[in-house]
Amino acid sequence: MSLPNAYARTEADETVDVTMTVNGSEVTMSLPARVTLSDALRDHLGLTGTHVGCEHGICGMCTILVDGQASRACLLFAVQLDGAEIVTVEGLGRQDDLHPLQESFSKHHALQCGFCTPGFLMSSYDLLTHEPDVATDDLPGELSGVLCRCTGYRNIIDAVDEVANAHRAGLPGPGNCAQRTLVGRTPAGAGTSATAEDAQVAVPGHHPDEIALPSGEPTITVDVTSQLESTPEEVAGVFHDIRLLARCLPGAELTDELGDDWYRGRARIALGPVRLSFDGIAHVLEQRDDRLTLKAQGKDTGGGGAQAEIVMTATPSGTGVSLHAEARVFLTGRIASFGRSLAGDVSRRMFEDFARGMDRAAAGAEPDVGAKPPGAVAILFGALSDRARTRYRNLRQRSRDHRRRDGRRPPSRDER
Structure with a gap:
């Protein structure tokens, strides 16, 4: 991906309008060119399921889908993605209708602290979508792009292997991507979900019902x-x-x-x-x-x-x-x-x-x-x-109080 010529040079505080589809919703944000996709998702759209670990593209915690391909959100600038389709872990499934990968991770307890889980879910989804016939023995290598800090790889591999065997004909797509729905939270925590209208910045004549x-x-x-x-x-x-x-x-x-x-x-x-x-x-x-x-x-x-x-x-x-x-x-x-x-x-x-x-x-x-x-x-x-x-x-006052308790008078001005 390359930065559009219109955005090739901006000042540090200058913002650029970027429009993308995130979990089925078209959103427009006004951002400096230096803002990464991971920061845009977390801080501007409230989609905090995308975790940020090393910020060097190594740990894989920030893995999301860009136009159907697994990508590191920390290595992409948001302004590079004008017109792109983004799917985050929030778009994978709903609480009342989990994606098969989410169900399998829960069944096999394929998590400990949970920090790596969103990255593994999105990386596994990309793997099984493009290689549905992946062999069990190949899974450790195929999933090595995401690092688990709790050494829980065995359960993670078991969870992915079960889904792979159950869906050789094709993995179900993300189940929580609907027009005008962003399943996250507002950046200030005002509610449990954010809509595309919440995510739009600087829309003339627009304001919410309340703050x-x-x-x-x-x-x-x-x-x-x-x-x-x-x-x-x-x-x-x-x-x-x-x-x-x-x-x-x-x-x-x-x-x-x-x-x-x-x-x-x-x-x-x-x-x-x-x-x-x-x-x-x-x-x-x-x-x-x-x-x-x-x-x-x-x-x-x-x-x-x-x-x-x-x-x-x-x-x-x-x-x-x-x-x-x-x-x-x-x-x-x-x-x-x-x-x-x-x-x-x-x-x-x-x-x-x-x-x-x-x-x-x-x-x-x-x-x-x-x-x-x-x-x-x-x-x-x-x-x-x-x-x-x-x-x-305060120190002077405590010193005076201490002298009084000891029966000593504070020094006079001449004595000082």
């Missing part, structure tokens, strides 16, 4: 209060102007109004060498002079995603306004690997920058923080400095 946040504890929670010099009336004006409100967030931009209080936009952030670019949608649930509630979700073009519920409340305080922001944020993919503590610090720093931008916007000035995305120096250094100062204060 369903995952159940359970969020990855991070944000609770930030900032003091604004603007009056309540001025802040209310920003709350009712969503385009202006979006520009207050560093690196954010509203790109389309979808109607019914739905909006499409993008946000960029740079954390040292890691650059994240999110395309997403937001739904305004409540819009009052003193309160704004919305849900948002986005996908990072390099893999991963975020969902959030955000509530902002403006309360008169002196001559200005106290802006209180609460957020429940659910992260997936590489952005979640930063850890809860650091991700929380970064999120809080972004809300503080947003408050400063909002104060400028409320006063009639353009929010300059939206001119460029926040970078590592602006966010990480500030967040880590805050943590260092907090830790230093």
Whole structure:
């Protein structure tokens, strides 16, 4: 396969539209040229049955079918496959109607940890489709392209051999490939299945019925209060102007109004060498002079995603306004690997920058923080400095408490 000439050269953050049929459903994704098929399937379509092991094409865990041929998903770029037909392990069978290979693997307990199982199932399907008369003695060599970490080869060979003997006339095809059906889960875990409509990215005028946040504890929670010099009336004006409100967030931009209080936009952030670019949608649930509630979700073009519920409340305080922001944020993919503590610090720093931008916007000035995305120096250094100062204060307080318990007074300023 070769990269189409139209996609032969793209910038690092530039996306390319690619359309393919996955498990019987035509889906369109907007992806950077560097995104592999395995990442597109897992992070953008939620088809996590395709496992990623070595990412060098050796272990075989990511084996899928491309136009009926077994292929390593980690060695293919998604943009190479425009117009291709993809079948993943999710398309092989349904829970209430397993494929014969799946039934045989279960019967023979041809798995231990299960990590290699999707690769073996898809590789076995390809083998028995193209060589239905394969001999039992040849199976170890034929299946050696997938590596089992639990040394469970004997049961795997028995399972495949049984299916081969039972279907010499031809192996049944994948039983879970139907138009507009993607049997996986949404990347943020919002449900148990994803449709082709869920998988489409940047479809003009399109929005889901709702943004369903995952159940359970969020990855991070944000609770930030900032003091604004603007009056309540001025802040209310920003709350009712969503385009202006979006520009207050560093690196954010509203790109389309979808109607019914739905909006499409993008946000960029740079954390040292890691650059994240999110395309997403937001739904305004409540819009009052003193309160704004919305849900948002986005996908990072390099893999991963975020969902959030955000509530902002403006309360008169002196001559200005106290802006209180609460957020429940659910992260997936590489952005979640930063850890809860650091991700929380970064999120809080972004809300503080947003408050400063909002104060400028409320006063009639353009929010300059939206001119460029926040970078590592602006966010990480500030967040880590805050943590260092907090830790230093806590250590000093513990030292004072320890002296008091020992009957010693803290040193005076002159003594210090």
